[in-house]
Amino acid sequence: MKIAIFTDTFLPDVNGVAKTLGRLTTYLDSSNHHYIVISPKQTRNESATDQIYPQSSFPFPLYKECRISLPKKTEIKNLLLSFEPDIIHVATPFSIGLCGLQLAKKLNIPLVGSYHTDFDHYLHYYHLSLLSRPLWRYMEWFHQSMSRIFVPSAHTFSQLQKRDFHNIQIWKRGVDTTVFHPHYNHSEIRKKYNIKQKYILSYVGRLAPEKNIETLAYLFKNLPEQLNRQIHWSIIGDGPSKQYLEEHKTANVTITGFLSQKEVAPFLASSDLFVFPSESETFGNVVLEALACGTPVAGANAGGVKTIIQEGFTGMLCRQGKKDDYINAIASILENSIWRQQLEENAVRYAQKQRWEDQFEDLLTGYQEVINEERKTTKHA
Template sequence: MRIAIFTDTYAPEINGVAKTLLSLTSYLEKNQVDFRVFAPDGKTSVPSVPQIERFMSLPFLLYPECRIALPNLLHIKQSLDEFNPTLIHIATPLNLGLYGLHYGKKHHIPMVASYHTHFDDYLHYYHIPFLQKWFWMYMSWFHRPFHKVYVPSESTKAKLLAMSIHDQIELWGRGVNHILFNPNKRENEIREKYKIKQKKIILYVGRIAPEKDIDIVMNTFEALPKRCREDAHLLIVGDGPLLKTMSNHRSEHITFTGFLEGEVLANAYASSDLFLFPSSTETFGNVVLEAMSSGLPIIGANVGGVKHLITHGENGFLCTARDVCSFAEHTMQMLENDQLRTNFGVRARQFALTQSWEEIFARLILSYEDVITMTKQQFSA
């Protein structure tokens, strides 16, 4: 098996798609499966790796973590001719994905796609909803030639089926690093670094952007009863277009850390008391699973991929999307009941331990093999 992966975002970029693809390629390398990744360059320069081919790019307007590549098409063709892929996996539908689609169709190579981001929802947040019709027309055209389309959650599958994007849509879940994201990482370093004096820490991790409903995070904290708010600290981890503006509103009860990763991020999770994540645009919710693995109870929106991770009343609470009263009520309930918070955290960790990358990627490889076999049978018939 030789897999060519086309994506418009890849490590060291920090987002769910890039992290997922890095985990995938690490698994392929570990299991000696040949692969090539065709990806844009990024803001951060990285050492050259033979399996990763990068191209000049510009940031994508709606989502700067995805970049519009300016690929050398002759170079890509020569590289693909030499690699001779048995399967093409296209993760994003921009420039590089379009060329991968063209090459696969021309050379009759089995192709699969994965759908990661609800860009149609983003259009509302950026005040251009009139583009939705054209977006779905393009997505329908783009995905038509693939043998399978992978999605991270049942709600995403239902959405794509309703939009008639494809009739072969398969779940490709997500895992988490249980060793890195671990309740045992709890320590006082985070409190000391950010001078946090309050007893309880409410944590948000994610992009500081409109489509993440970051305004609901702030409004929820402000809507808490005074007794809760005075005893709590809101720790906001992440970068994004609204960070500079929002971080100007300094408070002894609110801290913006900017981007964190690795052990520092793991410590921030484990050293907090609950995870507040109101985003209603998620196809999955990787940070929710990281928080659960760290032993945190979750307060999330009852919509999109997040609702499949939270069992209401067992490891967290599901709230009506963008309903500040609902989020504030359940946050207050969690803050004021230590035993409830502890029990939910234990169950959250137990659930996260069932989400193994090894099993998820093993099933994906079997699906790849199924597509390759099915294509061979079609052409030999």
């Protein structure tokens, strides 16, 4: 199979879309499929390769971690004519994604898309809710001509179905259990970061308003005093809200900044509980990674996260906007060591069944079905 991927974010970007597409291309390499990726140029991936074709880009003024690209449509069209893809996969709805959409129509190439980000939810955190209606109008238009829209969770499936999107298919995420597993030396993390407290609570992810970072700041100062004295918070990540957390952190909080996956995994495995208050996830890869490390999760009963955490079995779900639910969840799990051990064992067993290989094979099967359907339509036209 020959696949052309159009995306407005790709490695080395640090976000769920870029990481997922990076894993996908690695899998395509190992399974002898051919692909090209049209993505933004960055300082860390300046040069094109036989598979990656970076386009000129500049930071988005309101959100500098995102980039606006200026795709060279004529060059990309010639690239497609030379590569002759069986299918085009558009992963994002911005300038490069729009270029992929237009060229798929113009060159009559089967077209699929994937829906990764709850942009509507993001608008709420940036006080731009007035843009919700035009945003959905654009998203509906953008996806209407796609033969398949891949979504990461049943929650997102239902969300788009209510908006009258068609041809939706769930494409779940997986976890690399060779990296994320419980068998790390927990004392090394404690020694490296001078952690003396009995319990380690961790958060991994972007430090940004849409991740509900405000809840973490609240928890730093509002856990019961006796319990709080026994807790060390490890906040792993970077982003526009890092300064806000620095200003609100207490003596028992470490903010590490960005760490690689191989550095994150031992942290997760050494944690007694993973706290993830984000209500805007379409899936929540890091939640699955925490479970694979044997760490139960207190997470938001919202978005894709609620489809990963099994209440009372691998963690606890907290109601949207209810910060005290997290206090109750943290206290309940930490103060019951027998139950916590059972949660840890359940988490590992669940995560080990979520293999990336299976998820990518489901995606490739979806590709093939679309290609076959298009061929039948063309044959009978």
